[in-house]
Amino acid sequence: MKNAKTEKALSSLEWAIAQSVVPPRQEDEFTCEEFLRLGGAPSRSSAESKLKRMVSNGDLLKRPFCINGNCCMLYRKA
Amino acid sequence: MAFKKFLYCADSHGDLIHDESRKKLLKFAEDFKPHYRIHGGDLWDFSPLRGGASPEDRAGGISEDYNAGIKFLDEYKPNILTLGNHDDRIWQIGRDNSNGVLREHCAELAKQSEVEFKKRKITWIPYVIGKYLRLPEGGPKFMHGFRSSMVSPAKLHHADWGSCIHGHVHKPDTYVATHADGGMSMSSGCIGDIEKMHYADRYSSKMGWRQGFIYGMINDKTGSWHAWHVIKEGGDWISPMGIL
Numbered sequence: 001m002k003n004a005k006t007e008k009a010l011s012s013l014e015w016a017i018a019q020s021v022v023p024p025r026q027e028d029e030f031t032c033e034e035f036l037r038l039g040g041a042p043s044r045s046s047a048e049s050k051l052k053r054m055v056s057n058g059d060l061l062k063r064p065f066c067i068n069g070n071c072c073m074l075y076r077k078a
Numbered sequence: 079m080a081f082k083k084f085l086y087c088a089d090s091h092g093d094l095i096h097d098e099s100r101k102k103l104l105k106f107a108e109d110f111k112p113h114y115r116i117h118g119g120d121l122w123d124f125s126p127l128r129g130g131a132s133p134e135d136r137a138g139g140i141s142e143d144y145n146a147g148i149k150f151l152d153e154y155k156p157n158i159l160t161l162g163n164h165d166d167r168i169w170q171i172g173r174d175n176s177n178g179v180l181r182e183h184c185a186e187l188a189k190q191s192e193v194e195f196k197k198r199k200i201t202w203i204p205y206v207i208g209k210y211l212r213l214p215e216g217g218p219k220f221m222h223g224f225r226s227s228m229v230s231p232a233k234l235h236h237a238d239w240g241s242c243i244h245g246h247v248h249k250p251d252t253y254v255a256t257h258a259d260g261g262m263s264m265s266s267g268c269i270g271d272i273e274k275m276h277y278a279d280r281y282s283s284k285m286g287w288r289q290g291f292i293y294g295m296i297n298d299k300t301g302s303w304h305a306w307h308v309i310k311e312g313g314d315w316i317s318p319m320g321i322l
Contacts, residue, residue, distance in 0.1 A: 002145070002194060003190070003194070003197070005190050006191070006193065006194055009183070009190045012186065013168075014139050014141055015183075016179045016182075017126050017127070017136050017180070020136070020177055066129070066131075
């Protein structure tokens with residue numbers, strides 16, 4: 001038997017988890033890995049710096065996302 | 079000289095508990111009448127709080143999982159609890175997650191969980207490397223376990239902690255030390271339902287997992303001890319005492 005404060009903490013956390021649900025991946029979003037595979041850059045490091053530059057120039061938007069438990073960034077055109 | 083008895087189980091994983099294992103353990107406890115009952119951690123599963131949890135995982139919520147963990151505490155009545163990596167999620171997120179709302183609510187549930195342990199007079203430790211609990215008579219160190227290798231997990235834990243009993247790997251294993259001082263370490267089977275732990279469905283290590291628990295005796299003068307596995311193999315629960 002739990003106490004009332006535990007019950008309240010549990011339901012509050014349920015709410016917080018529900019609020020933290022990340023929107024699913026959209027069709028126009030891509031990862032650095034995919035950008036590299038499609039020939040966007042010659043190497044992983046240059047793909048990363050190219051994408052970083054495009055984000056800072058405002059050409060791309062990015063957001064964190066998890067694919068099969070691995071965290072990565074998703075990019076899309078701004 | 080007298081011996082005291084102890085019973086160790088681990089990895090019940092909240093609402094993923096294996097009902098048959100739960101019943102076998104509780105019946106064994108009733109007959110064996112241990113002086114000490116130890117839960118070796120992963121009392122809860124907390125899969126929605128796993129790093130990289132899918133929206134489906136998160137949608138599942140944690141109430142059923144949490145309530146099942148508390149129910150099992152009330153049934154098994156452990157004196158000792160060594161929290162595991164799954165339990166630790168609410169403490170860890172409550173301490174350092176970048177999502178402030180989630181952090182605050184996890185911290186509150188972690189705090190209330192500590193109140194629940196205290197109410198039940200459970201001596202507990204967080205999931206921190208180097209922390210362990212022992213019986214007043216001495217004997218093995220009790221902990222959840224940190225190494226995840228399936229090759230001789232008891233030997234690996236023995237190398238870091240000396241004589242110990244741990245869970246975490248879900249694989250029953252025993253290592254008898256080849257040392258002048260002797261010693262032994264044991265990895266316990268699990269009380270959680272192996273079939274329901276889908277996160278490991280693609281790992282060959284899962285084939286070494288077994289439902290099970292450990293019981294033992296300790297000399298209350300010298301602290302010398304011995305323990306034995308109870309393992310479900312095929313459809314039978316096998317222990318050195320016979321088929322349960």
